[in-house]
Amino acid sequence: MDSRIRVLHVDDDPEFRDLTAELLERENDRFDVRTAAGPTEGRTQLESGEFDCVVSDFDMPGESGIAFLETVRGDYPDLPFILFTGKGSEEVASEAISAGVTDYLQKTIGAEQYELLANRIATAVDQYRTARELERQNDLFEKAESIGNVGAWEYDIVSDTSYVSDEVLRIHGLDTDAHLTPEETIEYFHPDDREQLRGAFRAAIDAGRSYDLELRMRDADGRQRWIRTRGEPQSEDGDIVRVRGILQDITDQKRRERKLERQNARLEEFAHVVSHDIRNPLQVASGQLELARQTGDPTAFAGAEDALNRIETIVENILTLARHGRTVDETEPVPLAAVAREAWETVETGGLALSVDSEVELAADRERLRQLLENLVANTVEHGEGAETIRIGEIQPLYTATRADGDTTNGFYVADDGVGIPEGIRDEVFDSGFTTAAESTGFGLAIVAQVAEAHGWETAVTDSRDGGARFEFTEGPAGGTG
Structure with a gap:
């Protein structure tokens, strides 16, 4: 940082102006003082040069020091501005404070006034530079947080108070003016992960043990995320007084x-x-x-x-x-019932009947969802001995693509009333090439599993209510149907 202090002294008295500049530079060798005969010249110099402080007289012809201060504040809201005037009164001081003056000093007889003025200038500029540096560091910190999806947090054990940075709030899907306690934070995590986090946090406080965990979270908007959370206990005089850490969104990773x-x-x-x-x-x-x-x-x-x-x-x-891979780049709200009927029309179903009981819209790739349903229907035709009906419906509860109040679904199912799938092979039916029929390629359900995985859905096989096979598709831990 440049140690020089560039001062602009504005005064209509040329002798006093030049004398003040000379004495200030003698008082502090960091000072580089430039002068201006009045506010108009002062504004011109501010526009063409860089200054760390303005020192101005109050009573000048044409425009007062207060009026000059107001115009300076319009362009330089934080620049130190000291009113150095021979006309001192409570009224002038009040006006100056209202206009945003940094300091107010009355001219007196004697060299001591220049020493005092020099000290006031140096103090104001040092505070100004410190504030700007802190602002710059905070800005860099916020940008680093945003780029890295990393937020910082602190819990003070002694005062039972907590602090979280703006990025922590954004990760939670909250506004930056929200308040978030450690216990409130834990409630955002997956129910199966909360006790692990709660235990690690308690161990940091009670035993001084650091932790570094990767856990699942659902933010305030219902989006599922993977979070890395770290905690580091801090001690003073042998006692743990606070826990500090970071929260990082690692969903993409x-x-x-x-x-x-x-x-x-x-x-x-x-x-x-x-x-x-x-x-x-x-x-x-x-x-x-x-x-x-x-x-x-x-x-x-x-x-x-x-x-x-x-x-x-x-x-x-x-x-x-x-060709299709196992990711879906873009989704749209897709009516499950409509796509189910489209898939039904493309498969030779013989005497099977279709029953669709769902008005839900899934966040999906329409063509790949139809492919999934086509393969499931074909699987029943090929392997569902004795099946008469295929039923398609939704599973409660989870957020849907439409996300209306109270409108929730945990996904959907496709079930039949045939012979079902033996429990002993349910873990294998989605493997490529696995089949129980010599004439089958064993890829139909592998493609179903791939489409589900591409959407972030979890897949399960169980018994239907009619004793046949039931395939369930529900939202996974880092993506899903809505």
Whole structure:
């Protein structure tokens, strides 16, 4: 920081003006004093140069020092301005204070007045610079918080008071003038994570143990987030007096981690398909062609053709998984009932009936949601022996895309009244290539799982109320249906 103090002295008396400038520079070698004959010249110098303080007379022809102060405050609201005047009165002082003067000093006879004025100038400028530096640091701190999605907090044990930065409030979805206590903060976290956080916070206070946790939160707007929260106990004279820490929104980081995990899992799936699922029909096709060469039996050619058709189906399913990926970039409010009926029209359902009991709108990619429903309907047609009806409805409670007051859903289900899915294989039905039918590729439900995962939905299989299979799709910990 520049140690020089650049002073503009405005006075209509040229002898007093020059004398004051000389004596001030002698009093403090940091001073660099420039002079102006009146307010008009003073404004010109302020516009063309940089100054740390203005010293002005009050009683000047044409424009008073108070009027000059008011114009300076319009452009430089915080610049130190000292009224140095021979006309002193309570009325003048009151006017000056109302206009925003920094200091008020009456001219007297003797050199002591210049020493006093120099001290007043140095004090005002140092305070001004300190305030500006603090403002700059706070601005940098706020920008760093915003860029890094990191907020700071403190809990004073002795006074039982807490402080949180604006970014902490923004992470919670609150206005920056809101108040947030530690216990109120904990209530925003996922019910299954609250005791862990509460225990870590208590251990920081009671035992001086720091903590660093990654937990789930739902903010004031109902959005789910992943949060990293850290706490560090502070001691004085051997006693823990406060806990300080940070709160960081790591939702995007968690999504990237999950995406990488999914990509790695998908590579493993594809490797399995290439090494196993495609190899088997290739061997069948090769064997049937060799048999056809040896015997000329036309049924061998038909067997080879069936094997090649199966390979083609498997490849198409692999491409479906690869092209769409496991993320959805944009969603829109989609009526579940309408998309369910669209999906129904694209599948050969035989004698099955459809029952849709839902007016909910999901935040979804419409085409991929239809793909999910098409595959579930096809799965019932292929595997749901004895099924007569497919039912689609909503699960309570959770926020919907429309988010009307009291209008909530936890997702939706697709159920049938067929034979159901044995409990022992429910954890495997969404794996690529898993099937209980020799003629099936085993990719239908894998694509269903991928579409659900792309939306941030969690998938579960259970029994329907009619004894068949019931597939449930509910909001996951960092994204969802609404």
